Amino acid sequence: MTNQNQTGWNFDNSYARLPKSFFTSQNQNPVRSPNLIILNGLLAKSLGLNVEELQTVEGVEVLAGNRIPKGGCPIAQAYAGHQFGHFTMLGDGRALLLGEQITPQGDRYDIQLKGSGRTHYSRGGDGRAALGPMLREYIVSEAMDALGIPTTRSLAVVETGEKIARETYLPGAILTRVAASHIRVGTFQYVAKWGTVEELRILADYAIKRHYQEIENGENRYLSLLQEVINRQAALVAKWQLVGFIHGVMNTDNMTISGETIDYGPCAFMDTYDPETVFSSIDVQGRYAYGNQPYIAGWNLARFAETLLPLLHDDEKEAVEIAQDAISGYMNKYQKNWLEGMRAKLGIFNEEKEDAALVEELHNIMLKYRADYTNTFRGLTFDKMEDTPLYGTPEFTKWHELWQARLGRQDESKESSLELMRNTNPAVIPRNHRVEEALEAAVNEGDLSVIKKLLNVLSKPFEHSPEQEEYCKLPAPSNLPYRTFCGT
Template structure:
């Protein structure tokens, strides 16, 4: 058998059949001595891959790009993006799409190597990635998946045996990223900027066929495409907010058409509740702060709507009206998902008009008294109020009474309420200090046991087990935490 048959790669390459303007045929640049740092056996098996055959030197060679699996068609994708509000022509500057793996369930997943060398879109970049940021993406993306949040996933990280130069010399690595697709708002911005309406239509039809086949026969399918992407992004961002996730770089090239979270560069999870929380070192104005994420989501979708105008109607003014009508739905859709999620976090099955005030009053207290976001809801779940900074505050005592009166006005039992709250409030998130601890052990000392234990704990965020207790603790240090994009 060939190595590809042994490993069970089953590639198709529909993106490679799009017009040539959307990509550049590009092979990964081989590296000196690839070694598997971490491999996702469970994900591999769900993709129909032979995990045992891939967790080898031959597998490491494939994940490094030294060997191209049979059936793959490597390419770098072209796209654009509004980066911190400014339009830029971009593209995969350090990533190569091998192709689309067809799973046993006949599902299609992009297989991309990130950090695999220079491409025609690299501009001044070296095309490489450092080990720390690649392991970070592995940790956070797998944690997001376990939390039930749509996300790209991580199949493997290999070390390259070659250094990369950032502020200092760092060990190099390549991440294998798995995605429903890598189609972005920025892909459509790129097509729109080229000005070829026929190619824009080909791209839109491709996105519909791949992600929204139910609307393929709609007479107004491009308006339906806009509507569906808005729906998925509204739900996605609401899920981010509900667990305190801060993406950090919500540029339009990091907004997927599929509704998955993508690009885990300067992301982090919030400890102390504060809507103004920013971790990214490059977000000096706080554009992508936690509290701004829903607003930025709407702004990004407006940019997507602009790209579709030539397809919405031949009369531009009418096309704008159609687009604006759909975009105006985003805020209400987001708010509906967020309220539903917050009700669940508080054990509320039904809806009452005063629920939003109850929720916002709690959040205001949490901000004022610097309460931990995750642990506050965990304390409410198990009625362990001394585990939160709000314990003993008269205002909180009054709020707690209001909440219990509200709970009494629904039919569900106390056990049902508690189960809903346990299923809606994670016990553990990727605490920043725990992530840094795992990265330091792996990168500095070659010790992956800390990372492995963290991944195991994060894989069951709603278990609320005794083994998770130590991972629920908030660090004593008041030092501000900062993240970096890794490029």
């Protein structure tokens, strides 16, 4: 343990004060020769941390899991989950929660080391992580934050100096992940399956106190908890769809109670618009395809509702009816969020009944002509559709006339619509070929300049600057589908 706390660590460990069955205290697994690859200075400062001290030998050893920071209490959290529809016992098999950092503003964030070694919950494997997947999570999670999408954040990536075995031997690494919390739907499933009703109540009360204090004294706070989680997930998944983000592994252990995006394994952003797009190498049935994500979120929320039944009402039948009533409203909430977002992407301020049909027709045309999702909306924003496959087609010409007429039926000016579209349609996303280019340079050549330039561009997605033009370009045509891997 460090004797000094010049770095600014200010830990509390409220989760570690919950029932012992919720977690396992864990010894750290030191690595051979930690080397700081990348550090998120702005995030560090917002957490109240000293950027310079984090880069010292002692600071890097904390980020590598070799040293416990002052006040830290390393634990591995227990949880279960439906993985591709199949229920199983899980838990942090390669991660350690160091503690909860209390910021100068009084906010609370989990500080977790991902790839820190085997734990009580490891299910085979070495509990380690490779440098490439950890850098991928750093890139994509920070891009999501810049896009205004609730997400876990990445504080640092440290190379361990050790090789790990996957298909070949790869350089090992540890990611420091920052989250509002790591309480998942799967956490509730674990306690509902293997704990007592009283332990379930303790977990629910903890989640409410941590994320939804405004409902703490409500008449039925557990129903309110269910409703609030539904609201946040409906808003979150709508935001995913609006930028073409595909999570890849929407298992119930990867859905947070806080409403943050978590676990950037085989994730990617869609180029060509197609609802059936799947990138994950393990999603052979397309369960988590882009077009399925809203429905899978509803399925996951139903599993969450099931865990709360003993708390919703003493009578099981009555509890089921309460839960079903809450869940039945999810899809309408999702659709409302998504349509509001689509209106903004098209510069529309007010509501008309025909808006959904207008949006649907645009997507149909994009699908038919295999248009790039992001660049289509970017082209509409600046009236530069010449470089898209939609340009000059009869379907798009007709649609464009309907859209222009729709914009004319609102009080706001064309300049206001343009400003709304500029602030809603990103110029840049973490395009897959750009991410791979950055990872290859960093992992294979030790060149971090490519990843740093990419991160800088992604940090200002709505800037629409000339410097971003090259990052808007599509990858070269390929006969092979793009595939991502979870890195475990």
